[in-house]
Amino acid sequence: MNTGKSVRKKFLSKGPKIVAIGGGTGLSILLRGMKEYTSNITAIVTVADDGGGSGILREDLDMLPPGDIRSCILALANTEPTMARLLQYRFKEGSLKGQNFGNLFIAAMNEIYGSFEVAVRETCNVLAVTGKVLPVTLEKVKLHAVLKNGEKVHGESNIPLINKAMSSQIDHVYIEPEISFPMKEAIDAIEEADAIVLGPGSLYTSVIPNLLIKDMADTISAADGIKIYISNVMTQPGETDGYSLWDHVNAIIYHSREDLIDYVIANVEEIPEETLKKYSEDGATPVIFSKEDEEKLNSIGIGIIKENLIDIKKNYIRHDSIKLCEIITRMAKEKRAKKAFD
Structure with missing residues (x-):
């Protein structure tokens, strides 16, 4: 074996x-x-996500959103099924309703190490990840869209919702800060x-x-x-x-x-x-x-x-x-x- x-x-x-x-x-x-x-x-x-549980953690703890990072870590992880289920678990009741345990795990690592970069790296180590998972930037970027009808939409999670409601199309998207380093x-x-x-x-x-x-x-x-x-x-x-x-x-x-x-x-x-x-x-x-x-x-x-x-x-x-x-x-x-x- x-x-x-x-x-x-x-x-x-x-x-x-x-x-x-x-x-x-x-x-x-x-x-x-x-x-x-x-x-x-x-x-x-x-790391432009600002909706759901990731958005709440981003706002409350002033950290980068962990959701997409978590999904990629779990995809590359070599861990026991129980651990995988635990990290995918989403609370159904109480003040944590809607929050994902894996997101909270990364948030805790971020608090322990005082660095999102280190938090992601250590989470990868704990879960025996194949390869590497990296945030594209460590800066807190926000995504905006300009629609073809001239309207502006602020925030990644709002873009598909508002655009669909307006029955427009996206002309282009941009980030703030405009210059963010990888x-x-x-x-x-x-x-x-x-x-x-x-x-x-x-x-x-x-x-x-x-x-x-x-x-x-x-x-x-x-x-x-x-x-x-x-x-x-x-x-x-x-x-x-x-x-x-x-x-x-x-x-x-x-x-x-x-x-x-x-x-x-x-x-x-x-x-x-x-x-x-x-x-x-x-x-x-x-x-x-x-x-x-x-x-x-x-x-x-x-x-x-x-x-x-x-x-x-x-x-x-x-x-x-x-x-x-x-x-x-x-x-x-x-x-x-x-x-x-x-």
């Missing part, structure tokens, strides 16, 4: 260096699959990566906020690793209503630079009607791409990888993380081999 674990650990340690950038459920699903292929993973996570460890990981992955996840509230941090877009663009954007399977009400694949990519380019992405991974698998019906009631539709989208992407040097990537569980649509990670790992290994040959 121990020999098998040792062999597997050695195998994973030789895997490609993967940097995954984003936040929310999409990033944690990707990470859960990726740790089966390599232990050289760095998750760079947005963690050096995050920049180093990007520079050393075989592959840098954006998404999947909420376009304007999970993916793009990371690119607004000073030097992040330029560092990604200049890095030797292959740059991959994983397109969402479904549009997100209040954020990407009616968006095509090109619309997603164009929004990223608008907030960063045209040479940021080498490849887009897109789903081409049809989704069962009964599942689509549930999503359509909320206003979500499949993200599709036309020949015109493909031509636009190719014209700026972005390749498209088309694959069946749907995983439906309990009528919820998710990416098939195993298929997704197989594609990313293969591309990263090819890039590493090419670098070694050059």
Whole structure:
């Protein structure tokens, strides 16, 4: 048994260096699959969240929001099932109602060490995390949106709600403070990566906020690793209503630079009607791409990888993380081999 674990650990340690950038459920699903292929993973996570339990802790304790960080830590953790359940537990009654125990754990570590950076690192150590989980910045950034109707929305959690209520679209998002600096460890990981992955996840509230941090877009663009954007399977009400694949990519380019992405991974698998019906009631539709989208992407040097990537569980649509990670790992290994040959 121990020999098998040792062999597997050695195998994973030789895997490609993967940097995954984003936040929310999409990033944690990707990470859960990726740790089966390599232990050289760095998750760079947005800290713009200001809603729910994370928002309360952010306000009450003047700390960075722990929610997305917690989800990524648990995705990469190698811990007992009971511990995993404990850290996912959400209180149902009393003054702690709605709070997640894992968030409180990170908050306690933050108080003990007096540093969010150290708190995250020590939490990763306690839970035997594969790779690293890093906040993109240690500064308390706030996300704002300007809608196409001219209205401004303040706060990450308000953006999809107010935008949906106004039936507008997002023109652009920005952060305050306008100049916020990334963690050096995050920049180093990007520079050393075989592959840098954006998404999947909420376009304007999970993916793009990371690119607004000073030097992040330029560092990604200049890095030797292959740059991959994983397109969402479904549009997100209040954020990407009616968006095509090109619309997603164009929004990223608008907030960063045209040479940021080498490849887009897109789903081409049809989704069962009964599942689509549930999503359509909320206003979500499949993200599709036309020949015109493909031509636009190719014209700026972005390749498209088309694959069946749907995983439906309990009528919820998710990416098939195993298929997704197989594609990313293969591309990263090819890039590493090419670098070694050059």
